[in-house]
Amino acid sequence: xxxxxxxxxxxxxxxxxxxxxxxxxxxxxxxxxxxxxxxxxxxxxxxxxxxxxxxxxxxxxxxxxxxxxxxxxxxxxxxxxxxxxxxxxxxxxxxxxxxxxxxxxxxxxxxxxxxxxxxxxxxxxxxxxxxxxxxxxxxxxxxxxxxxxxxxxxxxxxxxxxxxxxxxxxxxxxxxxxxxxxxxxxxxxxxxxxxxxxxxxxxxxxxxxxxxxxxxxxxxxxxx
Numbered sequence: 001x002x003x004x005x006x007x008x009x010x011x012x013x014x015x016x017x018x019x020x021x022x023x024x025x026x027x028x029x030x031x032x033x034x035x036x037x038x039x040x041x042x043x044x045x046x047x048x049x050x051x052x053x054x055x056x057x058x059x060x061x062x063x064x065x066x067x068x069x070x071x072x073x074x075x076x077x078x079x080x081x082x083x084x085x086x087x088x089x090x091x092x093x094x095x096x097x098x099x100x101x102x103x104x105x106x107x108x109x110x111x112x113x114x115x116x117x118x119x120x121x122x123x124x125x126x127x128x129x130x131x132x133x134x135x136x137x138x139x140x141x142x143x144x145x146x147x148x149x150x151x152x153x154x155x156x157x158x159x160x161x162x163x164x165x166x167x168x169x170x171x172x173x174x175x176x177x178x179x180x181x182x183x184x185x186x187x188x189x190x191x192x193x194x195x196x197x198x199x200x201x202x203x204x205x206x207x208x209x210x211x212x213x214x215x216x217x218x219x220x221x222x223x224x
Contacts (some may be wrong), residue, residue, distance in 0.1 A: 007035035008123070011055040013046045013076070014039070014088060015064055019111055023059065023088075029116035032123060043067040043075060050079050057123060060105075061088045062096060069093070073100040082159070084130040086122055106130055156184065158207075163187045174223035192219035 010027075014020045020039060027034065038055065040046035043064050058080060062072055077085060087108035089097035097108035106126035109119065152168025162182045169175050180186070191199055195218040206214045 007033040008057055009035045009038075009053075009055045010057045010059065011038045011040065011046060011049060011053075012059045013043065013064065013072075014059065014061040015041045016061070019061070019088070023119075026114070026116040026119045030120035030123075032120055041065070043072055046076065047079060050076075055083060057127065058083055058085045059088055060085055062093045062100075063090065069096050070099055070103070073103060073105060077104050082130075084126045086126055154187065156187075173220065176223070179223065190221045192221065195219050 012020060012023060014023065024037065027037070036053075036055075038049055038053070040049055041064075043066050046058075046060075058076060060073060060076055062069055064072055067075065073085065073087060081104070084106045085100075085104070087097045087100050087105050088111060089108055090111055094108075094110060097105075097110075100108065106129050107122045109122055114122070152172050153166040154169070155164045156162075157164070161184055163184055163186070164182060165180055169180055170177060188196060188200060199216055199218045202216060203214060
C-alpha cells in the first residue's frame with residue numbers, strides 16, 4: 001500500500017472548477033502523501049502533459065469540452081496503459097463509467113457521492129490492482145518467451161528498478177534461485193569487470209536518447 005515515503009504525483013483532468021476544488025479538498029483531508037497535483041481542463045491539454053511527465057495516477061472526468069464519454073478514456077489509456085486511471089463520472093455517466101472498467105480503468109467515482117475516505121480507498125486499491133495486473137502481464141510474456149527460446153532472458157522494469165529472470169540464469173549460468181536477486185545492482189555486479197563500464201554507459205545513453213532497442217555483447221559471471 002501507499003506509504004509516506006512514496007508521495008503520489010497526480011494528474012486531474014477536470015474542466016469544472018467547483019468539482020476540482022472539492023476533489024483537492026477531499027484529497028487533502030484523506031492525508032495521503034501527495035507530490036505534484038497537475039490539472040488539465042481539456043483532454044488535449046492532458047495529452048500534452050503526458051508527453052513530458054508521468055504521474056502515478058490519473059483522475060479523468062468523462063465530460064470534457066473537447067471529448068465526451070468513453071472516447072475520453074480510450075485516448076488517455078492508449079498513452080498511459082501502465083498508469084492507474086480512476087474515472088470521475090456524473091450520475092448520468094454511471095453505465096459508461098462501468099464500461100471503462102472493462103476497458104482497463106481501475107475504478108470510478110460518482111461526483112457528489114464520495115468523500116475523503118472513499119477517495120483514499122479508491123486510490124490505494126487502484127494502485128495495488130494495477131501492480132497486480134502488470135505482474136500477471138509480465139508473467140504471461142515470460143511464459144511465451146520461455147517456450148520460444150532456451151536463452152537466458154532478463155527483464156528490467158524501469159519504473160520499479162527490478163530485474164526478472166527466466167530459468168536460464170540457473171540452467172546456463174549455474175545460480176541457484178535463492179542466490180538470484182531481483183535488483184539491478186545484483187545484475188550489474190555479475191557483468192565482467194572489463195565490460196561493465198562500457199555496458200552501463202551504453203544502456204545509460206540508450207535511455208537518455210529514448211531508443212526503443214538496445215543490443216550488446218558482454219561477458220557474464222557464472223556461479224562459483
